[in-house]
Amino acid sequence: MGGFQPISFYSKLNAGYKLLPFRFTALDNTRIVMTNIAGEFYITTRTILTDLVHHRLDESSQPYVQLRMRGFLVDSKTGVALDTLPIKIRSRLANLPDFTALHLFVVTLRCDHSCPYCQVSRQSESKLDFDMTREIADASIEMMFKSPSPILKIEFQGGEPLLNFPLIKYIVEKCKAKNSENSVRTLSFVITTNLALVNDDIVNFCKLHKIDISTSLDGPEDLHNANRPRPGNNSYQLTFDGIDKFRKVMGRNSVSALMTTTNRSLPRVKEIIDEYVKLGFNNIFLRALSPHGFAIKTKAYQKYKTEEWLDFYKEGLLYIIDLNKKGFHFVESYAQIILRKILTFEPTSYVDLMSPAGAGIAAVVYNYDGDVYASDESRMLAETGDKRFKLGNVLTDGYTDVFLGKNLLDALEESFAKSNPLCEECAFEDYCGSDPIYHYATQGDVVGHKALSAFCTKNITIFRFLLSLMDEDREASKILRKWALR
């Protein structure tokens, strides 16, 4: 009687798989991250990767099954990935046709604070020449309504925008009137303010028109005041009082806060997070300092290296995850944005993590003088004298002049990450962005050499950190996955 062949004999009979496009990058010394053409990831070893590429991977093995399921290969059993991958890629780009949803109105450059890290190159309170006029506001509103986006989010920026509150009122009422004339856009409003000038009239107006508030909170009182000087050195107390005022009238979620990391912040990330928890926030955005405006002039930007900020970030993120493990829901917002890109195909409108770049596509800025900029960062660059990313002026240029002009399109095309050196082969490219303004500001080139790019170092390190956490810590993985789905 003959014997049976071993199972391996039969797998050879059905051998043969075709690779689908993928990229890979080292996660650490022992693990590799692979991502398929739609950005789905798989963590493995170099041995598996090499076997896969050389068609030696055993089809009965777990890695083979996982890789087939996730669209890294096809074989005789299924080629469904060829149908699903295009859908996933399209999903990631689904918001592009809507074009610009976020419209920033810089209603004044005047400010009552003197933050050395200010990226806005603010003017003193007395200089009325730096206020937006009604004529410019009208022209900006006209241009905004030419955007095809079904959602229009109007964000009032400065300086300190409340110093020109009458114009804010004018713009809100004008936008609502125009919107009710002939379209069905969803309008939303937000004021970014230091809250120092809040009074009951302002709060009541915001309540009436459902205007959200975004403020700055750099941490505990001493840190916040040191970072954000103003006459009286009472920025923290005014912020605290302002948050309280708005919440009492408009509810807890009406106010969000952002922090900026300075040299002073670096050893105090847990205290900063505790301050946010104490003040009733459920999230924090651990932000690095960008190379714009006064931050460059005062050299605040150079004061800490990327590595120091990354240590700050990792310590903060681990602390936040620990809070979650203890049952307290609290989110780190930058991680949440990234996790949504890693774990879903939902498109992002976070400008810095878009490719094609979010400049002009996700957001546009109407400056107090009518100049239109591709992003807040390019407006900040212009305040230092470099108008490379000025797209036009609302008083002299039409919508197509601004949005189809070379200044915008060249930057978007040249910086498109899928065709840039190092980015095009990077496994994390679908999670990242191109940020032409950052690279222009730091390297004089919208593409930049990514080996020299702090933007690249920062993001790759965070991607690796998050993926490693999800791979190594089951509880942290659950928490991070929940963040992605909120």
Added chain:
Amino acid sequence: MKSISLDTRVYKIDDVHRAVYKFADRVSAEIAISKDNSFISVQLSPLPRFRGDLDVLVQELNIELTDQTLRRIVKEETEAVRNVILAHTFSQVARG
């Protein structure tokens, strides 16, 4: 300074360029092909900001060279299907 010599039967010049490009924050490189095209020489000079061990960097570069070879194989093998996927992706791009 460190020099490495790479057999052209194993390594392609484009892969060498791509690998070396990644280390531009730490070293500068002079790349040359021998007259008989049998080997590629890479001469690495550490930049002033480089504080690491050049021997370790060479090890990392060797790993990266292997990775670039793998990437090229994947790219060549998947070029056609990549074009099909992308064509399918953008063939249905239209606003309703």
